Amino acid sequence: MAKGDKISMSVIRRLPRYYRFLADLHEKGIDHISSSELAERMGLTASQIRQDLNCFGGFGQQGYGYIVNQLRDKISDILGLDDCLKTILIGAGNLGKAVATHMSFESRGFELIGIFDCDPTLTGYELRNLYVQHSDDLAGFCKSARPQIAILCIPIDAAPDVTDLLYKNGIRHFWNFSHYDIARKHPDAVVENVHLSDSLMTLCYRAHHG
Numbered sequence: 001m002a003k004g005d006k007i008s009m010s011v012i013r014r015l016p017r018y019y020r021f022l023a024d025l026h027e028k029g030i031d032h033i034s035s036s037e038l039a040e041r042m043g044l045t046a047s048q049i050r051q052d053l054n055c056f057g058g059f060g061q062q063g064y065g066y067i068v069n070q071l072r073d074k075i076s077d078i079l080g081l082d083d084c085l086k087t088i089l090i091g092a093g094n095l096g097k098a099v100a101t102h103m104s105f106e107s108r109g110f111e112l113i114g115i116f117d118c119d120p121t122l123t124g125y126e127l128r129n130l131y132v133q134h135s136d137d138l139a140g141f142c143k144s145a146r147p148q149i150a151i152l153c154i155p156i157d158a159a160p161d162v163t164d165l166l167y168k169n170g171i172r173h174f175w176n177f178s179h180y181d182i183a184r185k186h187p188d189a190v191v192e193n194v195h196l197s198d199s200l201m202t203l204c205y206r207a208h209h210g
Contacts, residue, residue, distance in 0.1 A: 011052050015075055017042065018052075022072035034065035081109040085173075086145065090162055091153035092117040092125065092132045095177060099153055100128045110149060114141055118158070135162070142169035151175045160185070 021042055025033060035046040042049075053059055059074055060066045076082065087110045089100055096115070105112050115127055118135040125132045133141065141147075150171045152159060159180030166174075173190045174182055182191045 007055050011055055014044075014052055015079055018049075019072060019075045019079065019081075022068055022075065025068045026072055030068055032065050032067050035060060038066065079109065081107065083109050084111040085109060085149050086111055086113050086147040087149040087151060088112070088114040088116065088138075088141070088145075088147045089151040089153060090116050090135070090138070090166075091177075092119075092122050092127060093153065096151075096153035097127060099151060099177075100130075113145055113147060116141075138162075139165060139169055142166065142171065147171060149173045149175065152178045152180075154178050156180045 021038065035049045038044075039046040039049050050058070050060070053071075056074070056078055059071050084106065087105065089096055089112060092100070092115055096117070100112065100115060112128060112130065115130050115132045116135050116138050117123070117132050120134060122132045123134045148171065150166050150173070152162065152174060154162060154177075156179045159176075159178040159182075163174070163180065163182050163186070167186050167189065172186075172188065175192050175194065176182055177194045177196075179193075179195065182189050
């Protein structure tokens with residue numbers, strides 16, 4: 001791909017899936033794999049895989065395929081998984097606790113450095129080797145620690161004020177569970193919206209319609 005050409009989001013969204021499959025192959029002791037074999041495992045076509053990887057220069061060898069650990073490491077570099085972006089989590093309720101406890105941030109390119117909640121009864125609660133701080137301390141923390149990413153596990157009615165505060169303090173990247181449309185007010189923000197209910201309703205449709 002020529003320098004400056006924009007890579008489509010559909011390609012970018014497939015990269016984590018490539019990484020996951022390649023990491024699994026590496027753990028199973030598989031050293032190399034052809035594009036057709038990888039395509040069969042992933043439910044894609046070999047040409048799609050070659051097209052996707054060619055966006056980043058292409059990594060295969062004709063007649064040999066891909067060296068699994070090298071391709072996995074290249075995709076890790078492309079995704080920036082070793083950068084450890086400083087991250088804060090807002091909302092230490094049931095969802096926030098689950099995200100903080102079960103998400104492997106460090107192997108996904110993030111370092112969780114702070115957890116906040118407006119409920120004073122949660123202040124001081126230990127979660128993932130961090131103590132929950134009150135939301136009143138959020139602005140000061142952002143100024144001193146300069147986090148780059150915010151995870152929003154808060155109700156939609158709380159999200160506008162919290163998002164404005166975070167944006168004012170330099171945060172432009174959000175993993176958003178709140179259902180609030182951040183990009184509408186802050187169009188330069190980079191937002192990954194997570195709608196668990198949408199996924200569940202999609203499953204409902206597929207269960208009904210086969």
